[in-house]
Amino acid sequence: AQKITQTQPGMFVQEKEAVTLDCTYDTSDPSYGLFWYKQPSSGEMIFLIYQGSYDQQNATEGRYSLNFQKARKSANLVISASQLGDSAMYFCAMRELSTGANNLFFGTGTRLTVIP
Amino acid sequence: EAGVAQSPRYKIIEKRQSVAFWCNPISGHATLYWYQQILGQGPKLLIQFQNNGVVDDSQLPKDRFSAERLKGVDSTLKIQPAKLEDSAVYLCASSFFKLGGYTFGSGTRLTVV
Numbered sequence: 001a002q003k004i005t006q007t008q009p010g011m012f013v014q015e016k017e018a019v020t021l022d023c024t025y026d027t028s029d030p031s032y033g034l035f036w037y038k039q040p041s042s043g044e045m046i047f048l049i050y051q052g053s054y055d056q057q058n059a060t061e062g063r064y065s066l067n068f069q070k071a072r073k074s075a076n077l078v079i080s081a082s083q084l085g086d087s088a089m090y091f092c093a094m095r096e097l098s099t100g101a102n103n104l105f106f107g108t109g110t111r112l113t114v115i116p
Numbered sequence: 117e118a119g120v121a122q123s124p125r126y127k128i129i130e131k132r133q134s135v136a137f138w139c140n141p142i143s144g145h146a147t148l149y150w151y152q153q154i155l156g157q158g159p160k161l162l163i164q165f166q167n168n169g170v171v172d173d174s175q176l177p178k179d180r181f182s183a184e185r186l187k188g189v190d191s192t193l194k195i196q197p198a199k200l201e202d203s204a205v206y207l208c209a210s211s212f213f214k215l216g217g218y219t220f221g222s223g224t225r226l227t228v229v
Contacts, residue, residue, distance in 0.1 A: 004158070037220075043222050043223040043225065044220055044221065044222040044223065045159070045209075045218075045220035046220075047218065047219075050217070091158050091159075093158070101164070101171065102149075103161040103172060104159075104161070107158050108156070108157055109158055
């Protein structure tokens, strides 16, 4: 079974509008972390935001916020006030902490295009 | 601080040839990872090092892929012989400790023809 599912291959958003990128996850580990990364055409993976499974509040980092719904196993990324530079691939990833390993399981990504 | 350095940036080889990628992690980062990202997919872990020891290489195709991390710093990933399906971006990442946050390099884009 897929540990991370991103159902939106591509999304379009008007500049200055907000957009939500969906992510659902599957794990039986009670202790896990969820990540969002941005991958521009240059190829590097840029860390955006992190949510721990025991965090009580949704994570926020500037224009990025994570809508964490634990019971639904979803961790959607919300980008507010979209900018042209936000056009990129976005990946949701999960780390299962109880195993002691630190490898990340990634989804297939969502390509976001910001329209001027 | 300097980021994770990878080279080469791009590589094109013929199938059955050999290729090697190099990664220099952030200074002081004990944990180093190699990920393979096939076009249209998310990255998949190939191997994880803690200092110069292997923590997880369960997804590494050991019949053709090998990796080493001498002296617990730089790492090389080798493919010998390459297959068409090895065409991908190979990403190196490092973290300060085993459960620390990752920093990724820019990757090496390999095309096997």
